[in-house]
Ligand SMILES: Nc1ncnc2c1ncn2[C@@H]1O[C@H](COP(=O)(O)OP(=O)(O)OP(=O)(O)O)[C@@H](O)[C@H]1O
């Protein structure tokens with residue numbers, strides 16, 4: 001019984017790897033599903049701007065409020081910009097936006113592909129000789145690894161603006177000090193780690209969600225399960241891979257001073 | 258020629274097919290009957306290589322399709338057309354795009370050629386007016402028709418597979434679909450385009466099929482023509498065929 005369970009788990013993991021490795025190569029081999037990819041970028045990317053805007057704005061404001069109060073205690077209020085900027089760009093921005101993306105877009109991918117699987121639409125694709133991975137998964141993966149970094153850059157900017165408004169209006173700091181602090185931390189490493197993370201998160205969210213969708217079975221209940229698991233596993237993988245990427249980046253570049 | 262040799266399939270502990278053996282020709286008119294969850298859909302999927310058996314062989318024209326890769330299966334799948342339960346239309350596309358799907362995917366047809374082919378097919382199936390509608394705007398019977406049109410668009414199948422083509426339809430519409438199934442299978446054997454229709458309604462099967470296969474608990478419990486079926490002593494089978502007498506009696 002236990003053996004059968006672990007065998008099944010291994011088969012699943014193997015199926016996931018196959019999908020996760022094949023999907024990005026969709027760009028290199030014909031046919032190209034450009035129209036599908038653009039549609040995904042529009043739905044997943046442009047459609048997510050509003051939630052990303054709201055999430056980032058409030059995170060930036062809350063963070064600025066918190067740190068400026070804390071730093072003021074120690075007489076270090078002028079460092080607010082630096083602390084807010086570093087945490088937003090390197091950590092909180094990528095993670096918070098990826099989590100929102102998993103909730104909004106990942107769950108959508110899983111439920112859409114799930115109901116296509118249950119309704120035999122995926123079988124129809126295969127019968128017609130169309131690879132579901134190329135037609136359904138690749139556009140979603142490619143769209144996610146492009147759009148999530150874009151969303152993150154926009155979100156970071158919004159969060160920094162939110163932080164700025166709070167620091168001048170609530171914490172009564174000079175705006176030019178805030179921006180000069182931010183300017184100082186804009187080094188290659190900061191920007192690199194701020195962009196590489198959403199790239200990896202986008203890949204994880206889309207491959208996990210598509211895999212969950214395509215392996216759906218068992219009616220409405222099965223659909224609920226795969227949608228939930230898509231978000232749960234994406235969340236876990238975002239958090240774990242965030243830690244590992246941070247660790248690797250520190251190993252490569254050292255801690256920037 | 259299609260042949261199942263000792264085909265076994267199970268999901269976890271649940272045995273769906275237990276050493277199933279049968280053989281049929283492309284021109285035959287077959288009805289596969291059985292209760293819900295009996296493995297009828299699974300048999301069609303196995304035939305197309307959409308599901309792989311745990312053991313056993315499935316031969317199509319003497320080639321074992323259970324060991325083929327997805328790209329090798331392409332040629333095998335071209336020999337069939339399939340209409341799934343509930344139609345399985347792409348719900349993000351309208352009727353025209355659904356029917357044109359395989360034309361766009363495979364052929365280099367121009368927009369006019371595609372348009373003409375789609376209209377011709379819809380005319381044969383008597384649903385020309387639905388061309389611009391979305392799947393959710395269609396009735397169940399129309400969805401089946403569009404699905405049939407789509408399955409015929411790009412290939413010249415030698416055998417058509419229908420999964421529950423008449424389930425959930427009112428008797429009149431079901432009758433129409435049965436007539437359609439018959440019409441699409443004109444010609445004389447061995448050149449005739451045959452079909453396998455999966456259903457749990459013996460009355461519908463009796464309108465179209467020449468050979469009946471019953472499945473129960475993963476086994477084939479009956480395989481023969483209508484005369485043999487009427488003589489059967491099996492209690493479950495009798496329950497199924499009694500329906501036949503009732504409807505004949507009232508008609
Ligand atoms: N992917 C799957 N995973 C687990 N079990 C499955 C899967 N596909 C089918 N089954 C099981 O296999 C059995 C046969 O399924 P199948 O769809 O072939 O039945 P059916 O005869 O077509 O029934 P129905 O009349 O309800 O369409 C069912 O009990 C079903 O629960």
Ligand SMILES: [Mg+2]
Nearest residue numbers: 297298342420
């Ligand atoms: Mg079925």
